[in-house]
Amino acid sequence: MQPPIHLLAARAGFEAPGTELFEWPAIWHLELLGVDLSINRVVLLTFLVVTVIIALFLVAFRNASIVPRGLQNLMEIGVEFVRRNIILEIIGPQGLKYLPYLCTVFFFILFSNLLEVTPGITFPITSKFGLPVFLAIFTLLLFVGVGIKAQGFGHYFRNTLFPSSVPPLAWILIAPIEIISMFLVRPFTLSVRLMANMVAGHLILAVFFFGAHYLAGEARTAVFAAGAVIVAVPIMALELAVALMQAYVFTILTAVYLAGSLEPEH
Amino acid sequence: MGEQTSGNTPGEDANIGWSVMSLLLSGTLTWGGIGWLVDRWVDTKVFTPTGFIVGFFVAVYLVMVRYGEA
Numbered sequence: 001m002q003p004p005i006h007l008l009a010a011r012a013g014f015e016a017p018g019t020e021l022f023e024w025p026a027i028w029h030l031e032l033l034g035v036d037l038s039i040n041r042v043v044l045l046t047f048l049v050v051t052v053i054i055a056l057f058l059v060a061f062r063n064a065s066i067v068p069r070g071l072q073n074l075m076e077i078g079v080e081f082v083r084r085n086i087i088l089e090i091i092g093p094q095g096l097k098y099l100p101y102l103c104t105v106f107f108f109i110l111f112s113n114l115l116e117v118t119p120g121i122t123f124p125i126t127s128k129f130g131l132p133v134f135l136a137i138f139t140l141l142l143f144v145g146v147g148i149k150a151q152g153f154g155h156y157f158r159n160t161l162f163p164s165s166v167p168p169l170a171w172i173l174i175a176p177i178e179i180i181s182m183f184l185v186r187p188f189t190l191s192v193r194l195m196a197n198m199v200a201g202h203l204i205l206a207v208f209f210f211g212a213h214y215l216a217g218e219a220r221t222a223v224f225a226a227g228a229v230i231v232a233v234p235i236m237a238l239e240l241a242v243a244l245m246q247a248y249v250f251t252i253l254t255a256v257y258l259a260g261s262l263e264p265e266h
Numbered sequence: 267m268g269e270q271t272s273g274n275t276p277g278e279d280a281n282i283g284w285s286v287m288s289l290l291l292s293g294t295l296t297w298g299g300i301g302w303l304v305d306r307w308v309d310t311k312v313f314t315p316t317g318f319i320v321g322f323f324v325a326v327y328l329v330m331v332r333y334g335e336a
Contacts (some may be wrong), residue, residue, distance in 0.1 A: 165331045173324045176300065181292030189288070256284055 017206040090255040106251040113243030127198035132191035147261030201239045208232040293325025
């Protein structure tokens with residue numbers, strides 16, 4: 001028996017969601033020295049994430065107790081995760097001075113990603129390329145700065161571009177690779193990895209929910225709409241896991257690059 | 267706890283893994299890009315694939331030299 005494809009094709013076309021999902025019009029137009037600083041939904045959500053994180057940390061730790069309870073306990077789990085599973089695991093005790101930055105990166109990306117599965121919002125601000133790029137550039141500046149401070153300007157770039165384990169004759173081939181790897185590939189892959197995961201997840205959920213809305217338009221196809229919604233539920237759970245994973249990956253890679261700057265590779 | 271054959275901590279192994287991937291990608295793209303620029307300059311088509319291949323093997327060599335005994 002043939003599947004009822006003709007039922008699905010009977011109505012005027014379903015338009016699959018595309019890049020328009022990520023374009024948000026300006027709510028307040030602002031311009032400073034020719035630079036567009038307009039406020040749109042993405043900017044407002046960024047402010048929301050920052051406000052929520054600051055509020056959580058302030059409320060959790062304003063009257064911190066030795067034996068944590070409630071919100072302090074919950075936030076300490078997150079901070080301890082970054083401290084123990086990322087910093088001490090990757091960098092070692094000397095990396096604890098970077099706990100504030102790595103915690104900031106982890107929680108900011110985590111909460112930004114979680115907007116995808118937040119009812120009423122359902123849009124991850126990290127799907128806008130500018131945000132991951134900014135975070136990646138900041139990470140680049142940090143690990144290069146840390147490397148210069150730890151090893152000295154000349155030693156840092158010499159150890160990086162001209163590894164001692166490589167014969168000098170090969171330096172001409174190695175140096176361009178090291179330059180591209182450090183200053184382009186690292187920040188680029190950091191940012192694209194985060195953005196692409198969030199974009200893909202958002203598009204997948206949009207296809208399912210927009211498709212369900214389209215299929216619900218007729219009684220004959222309504223059962224398929226219900227199926228689409230049912231399938232979308234575990235996908236949302238998957239997106240929750242991806243949100244956690246991408247925050248972890250970005251933070252741990254930042255720690256890896258910091259570790260490489262603190263300890264020159266042999 | 268299971269035995270660690272490399273003697274490194276899991277963090278060091280993770281660092282090595284990510285560095286290897288970064289080097290292979292960077293090497294291939296760097297010398298492939300240089301080859302593409304040379305092709306545009308001298309109006310040929312041979313340097314781009316040559317650059318990709320040379321870059322890949324240089325990156326493999328760099329990985330072996332750096333991490334071959336890790």
